[in-house]
Amino acid sequence: MPTQLELVMNLMIRIFHQYSCKEGDRFKLDKGEVKMLLQRELTKFFSCQKKPQLVDTIMQDLDANKDNEVDFNEFVVMVAALTVAL
Amino acid sequence: MPTQLELVMNLMIRIFHQYSCKEGDRFKLDKGEVKMLLQRELTKFFSCQKKPQLVDTIMQDLDANKDNEVDFNEFVVMVAALTVAL
Structure with a gap:
């Protein structure tokens, strides 16, 4: 156990992996996958946000190597940041 | 749910919080609490390590603000790093 x-x-x-395998590179999250992950996994947080550019802002902040996708390292940084912030 | x-x-x-509240500052992990957390929560990883200075090394790496204790932000960074590394 x-x-x-x-x-x-x-x-x-x-x-x-549940979200990264949906389209494109199976080991990275593209913008659509990040949006789906946030909408489904952080429903309360996401529903309170009124800014339409929220996903763009999060993508830019997360995407340390500027390849317009979020790899596992960058995802873990997001989870860490959100856990501290929320 | x-x-x-x-x-x-x-x-x-x-x-x-399960470990940080054991002694001293209830909102920070001291060296003994970090050791206990690693030994109990990552049993396989810790039992494979032969270096007696492992906890010192991890403490130094984690303790970004050099107060000799690990706060929640620093702990989350450790979890992120270990998840990528293990």
Whole structure:
């Protein structure tokens, strides 16, 4: 049986791949996949946001290597930042 | 019912506080608490490590503000780094 922290790590990998495999590069999130992930996984947070450019802003902040996609490292940074912020 | 990502965030907060409240500052992990967290939550990883200075090294790497303790932000960075590394 996994520990709580192992469960956290497994879940982060599972969530990422659940969305990253939907279109294009199967190991990266494109803008549509980031939007879908936020809408489905952070429903309350996303529904309170009125800014239409929110996904663009998050993509720009996350996309450290500027390839217009979010890899697993960048996704984990987002989860860390949101956990501290929310 | 929480989404998977909300579960990840809740679990990270719960794990941190479970160890940070054991001694000293209840909102920070000291060296003993970091060691206990790693030993209990990452049993396989920790049991494979032979270096006695491992906890010191991790503490130094994590402790961005050099107060010899690990706050929640620093803990989340550790979880992110370990998830990518392991």
